[in-house]
Amino acid sequence: GAVVSQHPSWVICKSGTSVKIECRSLDFQATTMFWYRQFPKQSLMLMATSNEGSKATYEQGVEKDKFLINHASLTLSTLTVTSAHPEDSSFYICSAIGGPYNEQFFGPGTRLTVL
Amino acid sequence: EDKVVQSPLSLVVHEGDTVTLNCSYEVTNFRSLLWYKQEKKAPTFLFMLTSSGIEKKSGRLSSILDKKELFSILNITATQTGDSAIYLCAVEVSGTYKYIFGTGTRLKVLA
Numbered sequence: 001g002a003v004v005s006q007h008p009s010w011v012i013c014k015s016g017t018s019v020k021i022e023c024r025s026l027d028f029q030a031t032t033m034f035w036y037r038q039f040p041k042q043s044l045m046l047m048a049t050s051n052e053g054s055k056a057t058y059e060q061g062v063e064k065d066k067f068l069i070n071h072a073s074l075t076l077s078t079l080t081v082t083s084a085h086p087e088d089s090s091f092y093i094c095s096a097i098g099g100p101y102n103e104q105f106f107g108p109g110t111r112l113t114v115l
Numbered sequence: 116e117d118k119v120v121q122s123p124l125s126l127v128v129h130e131g132d133t134v135t136l137n138c139s140y141e142v143t144n145f146r147s148l149l150w151y152k153q154e155k156k157a158p159t160f161l162f163m164l165t166s167s168g169i170e171k172k173s174g175r176l177s178s179i180l181d182k183k184e185l186f187s188i189l190n191i192t193a194t195q196t197g198d199s200a201i202y203l204c205a206v207e208v209s210g211t212y213k214y215i216f217g218t219g220t221r222l223k224v225l226a
Contacts, residue, residue, distance in 0.1 A: 032212055043203060043219040044158070049211075093157050097212050104207075104214060106157040 002028050004096050006107035013084055014115055020080045021110045023094030029074035030096035034104070035067070038091040050077040084114040117142045119206050119217035127223045132194050136220045138204030139186040146209035148180055148187050153201040153219075161189070161202075194224045 003026040013019050023033055031052045036044040048069050049057040056069035066088075068080040077096075081088050093109040119140045128134055140148065147165045151158035162171045164180035164187060171178050175194075180187045191198055204217040 034213070036216075041221070043201075044205075044216040046213065046215070049213065095214075102212065104212065106159075109157045 002026075002096075002099050002103070002105045004094065004105045004107040006092075006094055006110050008110060009108065010111040010113070012113045012115065015085050016083055018080055018082045019084055019112060020078055021092055021094075021112075023077045023079070023096070023107050025075045025096040025098055025105070028096075028098035030077075030098045031074060032097040033071060033077040034095045035069060035077070035079050036093045036095070038093060038109075044093060047079075081112065084112070086114045088112065089114045117206075117208065117215050119204055119215050121202075121204050121217035121220050123220060124218060125221045125223075127225065128194055129225050130195055132224075133190065133192045134194060134222065136189040136191075136202050136204075136222070137186060138188070138217055140204075140206045140215075140217075141185065142206045142208060142215060144209035144211075145182070146207040149205045149207065149214070150178055150187070150189050151203040151205065153203055158203055191222075194222075196224050196226050198222060199224045 005024045007022045033050040035047045037047050038044050046059050047062045050069045050071040052071045052074050058064045071077040091109050091111050094107040095104045122137045149163045150161040162178045167182040175192045178189045201219045201221050203219050205214040
């Protein structure tokens, strides 16, 4: 089946630094990718829709200047958490649309801890 | 506002028990309903339902959708400790590929 990877798997950073998370579709091209955020014991919350070659579409309440999304190619989307703070600590999961039935395939997630 | 609600939020059972997880939705442009199992990392796909009344089955798991009453159930029979996980229900919005996830049900199966 289709594979989506994320890098890094986990990251610990100091408050005030920026962190970049990559999401790659390994064996298919994805014109659309999604970024989700999950707090402990909570469900996935959609943050934004990432479209190749155009600006991301952010969900209500998600700061686009805080969470920069770049979908530079058909196989790569990046999420940059700028000036990270402890409240940004979370599990970030991407997904990509692909395959003959336009299914959604999830990446393994990135756990971000901001000290 | 589109929303997906799951119940119960949390459930503890013993091995061998049967459980039923519920998912109700209010989504303007429904395309499909999906069930996922989430353990430590990203969700893994279980079922996709698009038509009412047709049961999907995989081993001890089964699911059915009622598009008139806007809900779905996920049944797990003869539960095992390996079934312990968060079960997520998501509704795909037609024309967008967007998924709206429910609150999740945390299932714990005791030996």
